[in-house]
Amino acid sequence: MKVAVLKETFPGERRVALVPAAVGPLVKSGLEVVVESGAGLAAGSPDEAYRAAGARIVSRDEAFAADCLLAVRGCGAAGGSWPADRDRLRHGVILIGMCDPLSSAEACREAADRGATIFALELVPRITRAQSMDVLSSQANIAGYRAVLLAANTLPRILPMMTTAAGTVTPAKVLVLGAGVAGLQAIATAKRLGAQVSAYDVRPAVKEQVQSLGAKFVELPIETGAAEAAGGYAKAMGEEFYARQRELLGKVVAESDIVVCTALIPGQKAPVLVTREMVSRMKPGSVIVDMAAERGGNCEGSQPDETVVIDGVTILGPTNLPAEAPIHTSQLYAKNVATFLTHLVKCGLPDVSLDDEICRDTLVARGGELVHPKVRERAGLPPQPGPGQ
Ligand code: NAD
Secondary structure, three states: OOOOOOOOOOOOOOOOOHHHHHHHHHHHHHOEEEEEEOOOOHHHOOHHHHHOOEEEEEHHHHHHHOOOEEEEEOOHHHHHHHHHHHOOOOOOOOOEEOOOOOOHHHHHHHHHHHOOOEEEHOOOOOOOHHHHOOOOHHHHHHHHHHHHHHHHOOOOOOOOOOOEEOOEEEOOOEEEEEEEEEHHHHHHHHHHHHOOEEEEEEOOHHHHHHHHHOEEOOOOOOOOOOOOOOHOOOOOOOOHHHHHHHHHHHHHHOOEEEEEEEOOOOOOOOOOEEEEHHHHOEEEEEEEEEOOOHHHHOOOOOOOOEEEEEOOEEEEEOOOOOHHOHHHHHEEEEEEEEHHHHHHOOOOOOOOOOOOOOHHEEEEEOOOOOOOOHHHHHHEEEEEEOOOO
């Protein structure tokens, strides 16, 4: 099977799906690997490094002629680049990448219409044996780190406490809202920079993880027992719950110099945790980094990839923090992709067995149809009949 690494064309995307170190093992396992010329350059991997690892450098046309395409961004996740990529898809080609299937089901449907088989890496189940394939974790981890650096660079003060002959500087107060993968790394990074860190999450199980990083867990007198859904994700709660949450968070937000927002509900609009009124109670010069800006935002007024200043508070809405550290995010993504591909091959790629949970959960389109139940639902299609129906 010929596997191609595509050069990303989404604006500002500097990651690459496979780094040279991940090529060797795939070639050894019997796959032919071709790499679109220049694919890894922005991630620190020139064509020569791929050649040395056993790959062949090819044009974009030749890359798209391969049996299997590896990408960081495919379908809806490729944004404005998608129509051009879609038109290049050959019938029967396999596309593996982040495809934003739950928010952009229509783009996945277009790929299905062209006869492509799509595996969306965002759908890798959060189970122990799939941990090394989990792109959401590998990328969110570094995004959480970058979010704190961004905030620290924007804040007109320093983070650590300093006692000097010229006086004592008190530590900055950092509040992290949502303590999943990105949030926990944001906590750890802010701690390393010397800030006084507190964090809040709607899932009660997180308290211990927050405390183990040396941060304070913000306890709100609000019932969160039902907030955790299957797979460890947060469940969407009613508007009454969110209103009460905002009311209780107001004081902590007002006292913070930096707020890093990471709260997400899979496949849904992000919950609003910080209102304009809460922003107006923060000290001028404070900084909010809203990592949920692309999904509607945790903070009212945040705009994707824009800097908004409200009452002297700077609100940043970065949407692609992983692309700001492309060497490491690509290294980790490549490990995820290579492990996933090897798994699919073991499961009989191209005709993977759907008895396997990892194959079943990630397969979005095959045989000209959307086959993933949730993606079908999002595309407004009826459920497919189950076996024997
Ligand atoms: P995510 O990106 O979907 O959400 C980020 C965080 O926001 C979550 O912790 C969520 O609880 C929180 N959140 C949602 N609504 C909120 C609200 N109203 N107020 C405050 N916080 C809110 O989550 P994620 O980082 O992808 O992680 C989800 C879970 O999956 C975590 O429990 C994580 O530990 C787990 N996980 C498991 C594995 C594995 O076992 N293989 C791998 C990775 C992650």
